[in-house]
Amino acid sequence: xxxxxxxxxxxxxxxxxxxVAVVGAAQRGPGRRRAAQRKLRxxxxxxxxxxxxxxxxxxxxxxxxxxxVELSLxxxxxxxPKSADPEHLETFYRPWPSVRDRRFDxxxxxxxxxxxxxxxxxxxxxxxxxxxxxxxxxxxxSFFICWAAQAALYHWHGVPxxxxxxxxxxxxxxxxxxxxVTLMQGLPNRFPVPxxxxxxxRAEDLPRSGVVQVLIESPESxxxxxxxxxxxxxxxxxxxxxxxxxxxxxxxxxxxxxLPILPPRNVFPQDDPARPPLNAWRPYGxxxxxNWLDSLAAQAEGDTxxxxxxxxxxx
Numbered sequence: 001x002x003x004x005x006x007x008x009x010x011x012x013x014x015x016x017x018x019x020v021a022v023v024g025a026a027q028r029g030p031g032r033r034r035a036a037q038r039k040l041r042x043x044x045x046x047x048x049x050x051x052x053x054x055x056x057x058x059x060x061x062x063x064x065x066x067x068x069v070e071l072s073l074x075x076x077x078x079x080x081p082k083s084a085d086p087e088h089l090e091t092f093y094r095p096w097p098s099v100r101d102r103r104f105d106x107x108x109x110x111x112x113x114x115x116x117x118x119x120x121x122x123x124x125x126x127x128x129x130x131x132x133x134x135x136x137x138x139x140x141x142s143f144f145i146c147w148a149a150q151a152a153l154y155h156w157h158g159v160p161x162x163x164x165x166x167x168x169x170x171x172x173x174x175x176x177x178x179x180x181v182t183l184m185q186g187l188p189n190r191f192p193v194p195x196x197x198x199x200x201x202r203a204e205d206l207p208r209s210g211v212v213q214v215l216i217e218s219p220e221s222x223x224x225x226x227x228x229x230x231x232x233x234x235x236x237x238x239x240x241x242x243x244x245x246x247x248x249x250x251x252x253x254x255x256x257x258x259l260p261i262l263p264p265r266n267v268f269p270q271d272d273p274a275r276p277p278l279n280a281w282r283p284y285g286x287x288x289x290x291n292w293l294d295s296l297a298a299q300a301e302g303d304t305x306x307x308x309x310x311x312x313x314x315x
Contacts, residue, residue, distance in 0.1 A: 003063030004039070004070040006092050011056040020063040040067045040105045040296050043139075045074045045096065045131060047112035047148065049083040054110055057241040061289040067297055074099060076124040076131065096131055100138075105296045107131075107139045111146025115161070115199050119154050129155045140299040141232040143292055149226075149235035150201055156231070157207050161199040168197045170247065170265030171281065174218040182298075183227060183234065183291045184215060191284045192266070194242045195221045196250055201237060225288075232299065234292060240285030244277045 002021035005012050012022045042062065048054040055073065062069045075081075077095035109131070114122050122128070132152050135142040144152045153159040174193045176184055193216070200222050206212050212235075216225035226235040239246070247264040251273075254261040269275045 002068050003059055004068065005059060006073065009055065009073075009092055010052050011059050014056050015060055015063055018060070020060060022063070023068070038068075038297075038300070039070045040293060040300070041070045041072065041103065042106040042108065042296075043072045043074050043099065043104045045076070045107065045109040045148075046093070047075070047079070048110050049081065049113060051084050051088055051093075053243075053246075054241075057243060057246075058108060058110075061241055061285055062293065064286050065290040065293045067293050069293065072099065072104075076127045078124040078127045080123060096127070100134055104138070105140040105300050106143065106292070107135045107141075108143045109145065109148035109152070111148055115147045115150070115197070116163070119151055125151075132156070136231050136233070139232075140296045141234070141292070143234045143236065145236050145241070146197065146239065149237050150199070152233065153201060153206075153212070153226075153235060156228075157212065159201060159205045159207075161201055163199050164197065167261060168195045168200065168221045169251075169262065170195060171267055172218045172221045172265070174216050174221075174224050176215065177217055178213060178215045181213075181215060181227070182295045183225070183288065185291055186287045187284060192281045193218070193224055193284070194239045194247055194281060195237075196239060196242075196247060196264075197221075197237065240281055240288055242279075242281075244279035248273070248277050 002023050003015070004023050005015075007024070016022050044055065044058055046054055051073075059071055062071060073093045074096050075089065075093050077097045079095075081089065112122075119125055128151065132142075132155050142152075150159075150161045154161070171192045171194050173190055175190050176187060178184060195218075203214060203217075203223060206214075206226075211230055212226050212228045214223060214226055217223050221238070224236070224238050227233065228235070247267050251261060251264055263271070263273050265271070267277045269278060
């Protein structure tokens with residue numbers, strides 16, 4: 001259980017305080033044999049305004065897996081943040097064009113606060129599509145989160161996103177819709193997942209060929225997790241990386257901005273915002289990212305055979 005992060009990154013202190021082994025470039029993870037020490041190089045293309053929070057959340061899940069992960073922080077070269085700390089970006093991030101010739105085992109692309117815009121209206125859309133195509137050709141596997149998942153599906157398959165009449169906001173029960181898939185190993189049939197979206201992707205818009213497979217969904221909030229083995233791509237519309245206070249924090253932010261918002265559902269004990277929120281989804285986020293890293297390790301070792309899904313019977 002170890003992760004290699006840039007020196008001085010705030011996430012290093014936070015994760016170390018939680019017992020996650022954070023190592024330097026010349027170190028090996030604790031208790032590992034030399035033969036097991038091949039690093040998995042993962043890029044995080046972070047499009048969220050709160051860069052440090054998202055870095056910590058993702059690094060926590062990666063650092064709990066058995067593999068030693070080297071995490072590189074990236075942004076599109078054409079990305080011009082409106083609220084991110086410029087000094088943090090300058091110190092810890094690299095523009096994607098400067099690393100496109102490096103080898104990465106995995107790429108994670110986060111959501112972005114642009115989901116009400118048409119995809120083509122996003123300033124860095126052209127470069128982002130180049131990142132998607134680069135990942136398909138040159139990276140071992142990709143994990144797209146929230147808006148990035150919608151964007152990748154739109155780019156490759158023309159799948160539209162649909163505005164919701166009100167924000168899907170809370171923690172909702174989800175269920176597995178596929179078995180016999182590496183990503184689903186060790187996950188129960190039902191578990192909670194945080195949701196925070198103003199738009200959705202619908203099953204009827206997915207390619208009819210079946211190249212994109214539904215793995216997890218919710219009767220209340222819809223599609224959650226998809227995979228496309230041919231592109232080694234994972235599409236996650238929701239947020240197993242979230243902390244217990246992330247949804248309440250978004251609620252307070254939207255209230256302060258005067259946006260119409262109801263308290264997140266199923267977050268507070270007895271739905272009482274005065275009580276501390278609970279994190280009931282962390283074990284499932286840890287398991288999902290561990291499974292994803294396992295698939296990257298297998299890919300790196302030359303086992304490129306995709307494991308196809310078998311549709312689970314409805315319960």
